[in-house]
Amino acid sequence: MSSQLTKDDVDRLMKEPSPLVRAEVAGKLAQEIDSPQLTESEINMAQDVVRLMARDVEVSVRQSLAQSLRSATRLPHDVAVQLASDVELVALPILENSSVLTDEDLIGIVEKGSAAKQEAIAARPNVSENVSDALITTAGEKAVTRLMSNATAQIAEKSLTKAVDRFQASEDVKEAMVTRATLPVTVVERLTTLVSERLQDYLVTHHEMSASLASDIVLQSREHAVLAMASGSSEQDIEKLVAQMFRNKRLTPSIVIRALCMGDVAFFEAALGVMANVPLVNARILIHDAGRLGLKTLYEKAGMPLRLFPAVRVALDVVHETVLDGEMHDLERYRAKVLERILTQFEDMATEDIDYLLAKLGDVIRVSRA
Numbered sequence: 001m002s003s004q005l006t007k008d009d010v011d012r013l014m015k016e017p018s019p020l021v022r023a024e025v026a027g028k029l030a031q032e033i034d035s036p037q038l039t040e041s042e043i044n045m046a047q048d049v050v051r052l053m054a055r056d057v058e059v060s061v062r063q064s065l066a067q068s069l070r071s072a073t074r075l076p077h078d079v080a081v082q083l084a085s086d087v088e089l090v091a092l093p094i095l096e097n098s099s100v101l102t103d104e105d106l107i108g109i110v111e112k113g114s115a116a117k118q119e120a121i122a123a124r125p126n127v128s129e130n131v132s133d134a135l136i137t138t139a140g141e142k143a144v145t146r147l148m149s150n151a152t153a154q155i156a157e158k159s160l161t162k163a164v165d166r167f168q169a170s171e172d173v174k175e176a177m178v179t180r181a182t183l184p185v186t187v188v189e190r191l192t193t194l195v196s197e198r199l200q201d202y203l204v205t206h207h208e209m210s211a212s213l214a215s216d217i218v219l220q221s222r223e224h225a226v227l228a229m230a231s232g233s234s235e236q237d238i239e240k241l242v243a244q245m246f247r248n249k250r251l252t253p254s255i256v257i258r259a260l261c262m263g264d265v266a267f268f269e270a271a272l273g274v275m276a277n278v279p280l281v282n283a284r285i286l287i288h289d290a291g292r293l294g295l296k297t298l299y300e301k302a303g304m305p306l307r308l309f310p311a312v313r314v315a316l317d318v319v320h321e322t323v324l325d326g327e328m329h330d331l332e333r334y335r336a337k338v339l340e341r342i343l344t345q346f347e348d349m350a351t352e353d354i355d356y357l358l359a360k361l362g363d364v365i366r367v368s369r370a
Helices: 005-016 019-033 040-054 061-068 077-084 090-098 101-112 115-122 127-140 141-149 158-168 171-178 185-192 197-204 211-227 233-248 251-260 265-276 281-285 293-301 307-319 329-343 349-370
Strands: none
Touching: 019 211, 040 061, 040 077, 040 251, 040 281, 061 077, 077 090, 077 197, 101 115, 101 127, 101 141, 115 127, 127 141, 127 158, 141 158, 141 171, 141 349, 158 185, 171 185, 171 197, 185 197, 185 293, 197 233, 233 265, 251 307, 251 329, 265 281, 265 293, 281 293, 293 307, 307 329
């Protein structure tokens, strides 16, 4: 036999069947069973020895066999299933790595309900959509978290939606979902109402979503930051969010202008500064330049659409002439003033932006009258 596993090894296995000898033979099998140099008869002999050892009464021998053959492509299918159905010490190496197991094999094991085995399957390379769905339907939080963290796992939209429904109280599952490379827009929109502000920021900066939803999340996040200002929130938080959105191509002109129209001047300042590659302190000076040339220069350098510049100019005029009075709903009244001025003086905006601002105007008027 051309491999390290010889007939003498098999003879030793039969004559002196100690656990130590059997474990040694298992190690040699792992090294040689996939060798392209093996003849057909040698392959058959090796597979016969594997079948014999898979029935060994000693768990340590079966464990050694499974660990050694976890990646073997010539591991007989019936033996792979037998080892995967064994006690966890034996099964886990096969479940995590063996390409011999079929989706049907894996789904059957998932449905039997061993948490450790489910977690091992969730971590396999290239988990299929069907296996992912079985895990999401049956497995526990740890296994589903591991599945969501598995970058190579294929997960269908309906399965992701099912995971949101089933694990909406699990921070681990939600975070693992949010940080996947891609998510369907429908799933992103479901998650935005369930995750923390930090994860909402990640959704905005890393995943596709409707412009209005992205705007709402950004503005809501900024409102929370303003309210928390006394407890340590700073302009660095704004710059960090804006820079991340810009790097991920999520800092759209629509979001920037909507923020200004809703009274979030700090976000607007930071956004123009980042987009124009100008320090924030200089951006503020240019934005609030009494001569007005500074704002136009910065706006153009930031690559913002020129057709929307008049709307920005109107919004900033309201900002400069309005002082919050500290009375109840003063911010809402201020926002209503900005929105009304924009909508009555400037019509050359995209229909989607106008609809959004009209909706927000209705919102702030209702709040201010409450």
